[in-house]
Amino acid sequence: MFKRIHKDFKFLLLALGVLSVLGFKSIQSKAPAEKAAPPNVIFVLADQWRSDAVGYAGNNEVITPNLDKLAKESLVFENAVTVMAVCAPWRASFLTGQYPLTNGVFYNDKPLPNEALTLAEIYKEKGYQTGYIGKWHLNGHARDEHPFSARDKPVPKDRRQGFDYWKVREVTHDYNNSYYFDENDEKQFWKGYDAFPQTDSAISYIKRNKENPFLMMLSWGPPHNPYHTAPEEYRKLYDPAKITLRDNVPGELRDSARQIIADYYAHITALDKAMGDLLAAVEEEGLSDNTIIVFTSEHGDMLFSKGVLRKQRPYDESIKVPMLIRYPEKLTKPRQITGPINTPDLLPTLLGLSGIKIPDTVEGTDFSKPLMKGTDISNEGALIMLPVPFHEWKFSNGGREFRGIRSERYTYVKDLKGPWLLYDNQTDPFQQKNLVGIPEYKGLQDKMEKVLQARLKQTNDKFLPADDYMTQWNYLYDDKDSLRNDNYLMINR
Template identity: 30%
Template sequence: MNSKSKPNIIVFFTDQQRWDTSGLHGNPLSLMENFDHYAMENTHLFNSFTCQPVCGPARASLQSGMYATRTGCYKNKIPLKQNINTLAKYLKKQGYSTGYIGKWHLGSSEPVKKEDRGGYDYWLASNLLEFTSDAYETYVYDNQNKKVFLPGYRVDAITDAAINFIKSNQKKPFFLFVSLIEPHHQNNTDDYPPPIGYREKYTGKWSPPDLDALVGSAPRHLGGYYGMVKRIDEAYGRMIDVVKSLKLFDDSAIIFTSDHGNNFRTRTREYKRSCHESSIRVPTSFIGNMFQQGGRIKELTNILDIHATILDLGKVKNTSHCDGKSIIPLVNKTSRNWENEIFIQISESELARSLRTSKWKYCISDLTSNGNDKPSSDNYTETSLYDLDADPYELNNLIGINAYDEILNDLRKKMKRKIKKIENISIKINKGQNITNPGQLGLKPDSFHRSKKKL
């Protein structure tokens, strides 16, 4: 360790990346060899989730430490309020240099006005990177909002810019947020464009069980998606090499995570915005600094806990705003009261709430809402129950089966308490459609609660 009293903090943030792209979660294609290696040698958050499976709200929550209903960014196209304190604002007060590179998605314009940048000092970013760039044509905006072309494949272009920032900011603690668009699809073509030659390597290869069963757009998209993930991991490893060569690894905490997952149109009309693991579970690790030899953490954590951990690393004292908790007590094996439940807010596809425990997934939805008309509700209907031990890829929806009434009663109470605590709303939960003799019905995923509601 050098003389710095606080570690450098680097967030390497991907977009729409499923947890099971990692070999540590069963993927056999060696897509994330760098992630897997460093996660095993450092700290791996095995059960890591978003708190809102859509881009803007998840990013607002990570920057602010608050649920989407508290930030007001409960769906895309709602800018983060300028008076909300962000990671950059908190850490600047602790003496950090701050930088943001890549996709922002929390501004009111393109390019992003200075007052909408969350307080970051150094800026090389775009509000909607998927619209200002393409796979081999990356355009972002600098501090003066001048358009800047970054050469190379987009993942490499953004990572190169991050490496330049790291090399130029070694004299004092820095906080760098590197925000990739990959492996998100290219919106204007509905494609997942990997580096040249990478799609062919992975098309027709291993597919997760949920995509095998439900298909969606996976046959068309998975090869390109995997190719993007492979290049992300290569760039991640290259950035770590630079940190190590500058002898900054012991003095730097590097966080790898994503805003949400990807269900490949198996659960909704597009790629996320559902309660399922494919939409909400992400690969996450903390490496370097105090996280070396931290081991695998099995407790359930979410993106709000990452915010709280970053502030803990930066020695920010006032964290009363945080809806999450620092994972440092888990790393130090001093935590005795970790709440092993994840609460998820869902919008746009539906107005829904989900509770994820170590064994159960429970979801409720306001069937009168289109998911865009309001941030919250006081009237929900049960739509999903999954036994994650027996059915980890959620192919058998158990809602409405009498044998699970006791489980549902308990989850219903927990959900009401969660919503009251987080949203300050007392809610009604209507029971799902009753199913008798389910063994004779040929159950299919989501068939019952979806039968009366268009996606």
């Protein structure tokens, strides 16, 4: 009897073994996969950092070891193009995924409407913790207030566009005497060079919220001018006499350009140190694989190329910015992305990477699928614009309304008078030969005009004079000198 039971037991074990190979494995394969945890998002934004001012882009003089290391682990966007090369319009376009004429922020210090659906509101609805540290520049001022009056005031809670953790000042460029307002509108001071304690605050936020999905936006003020205010230890790293200039810096300005660029690079190296601290903290907390890290800037700086400073202009020094995206979980192959990506495209692409449905209010393009598949962006070009000249490049010093396309190779720009600029950026990287009106380039000009007109139609942009948009949005020019003079050409409408 015992032998029979033993024999039956052995048979049962044998049968179970067969089932484990043939059956159980099949059943196991059909079990639902564990749902992946939502990725954290850390978005680091610098102000006025142009695309060639990083080591990984081939600049051998600027010191950016941490960003260079990050670039080796990231998608490197060679043609990240700001839709409008000035602060507030970029920020509103990024947060909403819309073009400036849609959300109304096409002029600095004008308010982003409360009704706008923004980055933080979208992520917050999906259960994310949300935090913002640094420069905001989206609260704006009322029509009857002094133009810059809101820059030193707290941003009301209902104007924070979905961000809960809050250490923010509307605008400041006094980086060594910098204050902010917290969630309760209490005024606090950053100690020393503000980018360093701001980054430390972001690190503290990350550590406290690592058990939940979070969205953290860290917004530095530098390397925006004033150029000479970086910490002394970083300024000592650069000898102006050894700075190499771009070919399009005029001879009479080259000494001034070297000094300014040396100071500009000092800010950049200080920020690179802060970026290194942030990346180290993400690694130490074990968050690297499932965290999307974005580094970019609002716009560039001419730095005396073509004889001018700052931004707003349609040249590469102004419109092109550095951009890196690292997300090891889904972007497993670091590589160069050459297709142009525009400011409104950033929000939908982030949402796509995060597995979040893109709202109908978003106008930009989601490029997450080709990026995750390991292919490049397919795009005829990024839209660039200046609906209203103001502040540093107003009518009185040559500012003009323009619309244009920056493709992977070409730049084409129109003003209200007609075609204005056409550059082959491959053969003419310093944009010194304008091809507009040259017969042999007529086919290229016509092609770029067609691309521009299609984009304007797509965005419902009628390309009107500045005054029309100011009237439409009930805005006032912040400076009487911004007004068009009597000699400015008005087209028939």
